[in-house]
Amino acid sequence: MxxxxxxxxxxxxxxxxxxxxxxxxxxxxxxxxxxxxxxxxxxxxxxxxxxxxxxxxxxxxxxxxxxxxxxxxxxxxxxxxxxxxxxxxxxxxxxxxxxxxxxxxxxxxxxxxxxxxQQIGEERELVLFFLDIRNFTPLVEKLLPFDTIHIIRKLFLVFQNIIESNQGKIIETTGDGLYAVFGCDTGRVQSVQSAVKAASTILEDLVNINDSYFKIHFHENIQVGIGIHIGRVVSGVIRIGNEERMIVMGYPVNIASRLQNATKFLNNSLVVSSDIYGFLSDPPSSEPLTITLKGIENEQKVYLLGQKYS
Ligand code: FES
Structure with a gap:
């Protein structure tokens, strides 16, 4: 032939x-x-x-x-x-x-x-959610090790329950922060709504936990910063030992991480990208800001949906 x-x-x-x-x-x-x-x-x-x-x-x-x-x-x-x-x-x-x-x-x-x-790896659109506990390092220095771990465990239990009950998935945790995604099993609009709802619930619950627990027992007011963005990322599963872990990578992940960081200089506990804001069905009234983020090429239009830090 x-x-x-x-x-x-x-x-x-x-x-x-x-x-x-x-x-x-x-x-x-x-x-x-x-x-x-x-x-x-x-x-x-x-x-x-x-x-x-x-x-x-x-x-x-x-x-x-x-x-x-x-x-x-x-x-x-x-x-x-x-x-x-x-x-x-x-x-x-x-x-x-x-x-x-x-x-x-x-x-x-x-x-x-x-x-x-997921094992082969794929490109998909996900909502990327970064949370960081504010000023935790100085707190660690003055707390006993037991108290430090106790506070972290208590906080992360709250974060995890709220994120997972809104169909989010925690990808990574650091000592004082976490990175989660929404949209593994839901469509774009639903994922955006869920991520913003999770963020708002965490911020509201934190006020209550501070009043009823951290202020009373530790004389501390724990605050967090949350940044949310949506974009096409590469996701897959890797095996470390006996544990399979989901990994999510790509430029939008960097933007979401930088938005979380921007909560500090913007003095607002929840900063979302304009892409996120645009998918909210009933967005809270907020004026967009155009900001430059370290390591991100283009200026970003963002919305402040949280509260000023006390
Ligand atoms: S060579 Fe194709 S399944 Fe084994």
């Missing part, structure tokens, strides 16, 4: 492959020197031949019974296919190998079996 009667597959940075209709992607790739893993020998048992479909999904044969069976166990996202079970029906296709080396087999097939889009 001439190359003209075969179909074209591009593996970016690895090479181009011509596949005839009776060849699987795996067979075509191996014959062209693209080293797709195939631990089970093409029997749809190992999943190491899986490929990410970047372009041309419509030119691939639908999953056969064997691929469906493995998919039922491993829950591949729709843009991941088994090269050993898939044929090309036309067009031009762009694919990427997912398993690149032996280590990847452990990551994707070993203990952390499964191949959700």
């Amino acid at each position: 001439s190359e003209a009667s075969k179909y074209f597959i591009e593996f970016p940075k690895e090479g181009c492959v011509y596949a005839s209709p009776n060849q699987t992607i795996l067979e075509a790739a191996l014959s062209a020197g693209v080293p797709l893993f195939h631990v089970c020998g093409g029997k749809a048992k190992c999943s190491t031949c899986r490929v990410l479909v970047i372009e041309g999904a419509e030119w691939l044969t639908p999953p056969n019974a064997k691929e469906k069976l493995l998919n039922d166990q491993m829950h591949f996202p729709r843009n991941v296919r088994l090269a050993c079970q898939t044929h090309i029906t036309g067009g031009s296709i762009k694919l990427a190998r997912i398993i690149q080396d032996e280590t990847d087999i452990g990551i994707y097939v070993g203990n952390s079996s499964g191949a959700s889009s």
Whole structure:
């Protein structure tokens, strides 16, 4: 069969492959020197031949019974296919190998079996929520270690309950702050509303906790700063030891973090970007401010939705 009667597959940075209709992607790739893993020998048992479909999904044969069976166990996202079970029906296709080396087999097939889009990594829109406890370092210096940890535990329990009850997910905590996202399972408008509601509830509850507890027992008035932004980020899951953790990265994350930092010089406990404000169905009245954020190229229009610090 001439190359003209075969179909074209591009593996970016690895090479181009011509596949005839009776060849699987795996067979075509191996014959062209693209080293797709195939631990089970093409029997749809190992999943190491899986490929990410970047372009041309419509030119691939639908999953056969064997691929469906493995998919039922491993829950591949729709843009991941088994090269050993898939044929090309036309067009031009762009694919990427997912398993690149032996280590990847452990990551994707070993203990952390499964191949959700989160394990492969994906770009998605999320609401990014940064919270920091104000002036906590001087407080730590004058408190006993027990009291410091007790206060942190008490505060983080409140933050966590409020964030999670509003469908948020905490990604990271530092000693005196946290980073959460909203929108993993909800749409844009709902996620924005939920994040702002969580922020407002935290600020309100903190007033009550200060009055009923921290002022009485520690003579302290705990305050926080919260910054919220929305944007397209890269998210995925990594495994550290036995624990799987979600990671979220990208430029919008930096903006949200800087908005939290801006709560200090803007003297307001909740600063949101104009993108957030624009998605609020019943936004509180607030005049926009245009500010420069350290490390962020363009000026940002922001809204102050919290209270001045006391
Ligand atoms: S080679 Fe094992 S599932 Fe494809």
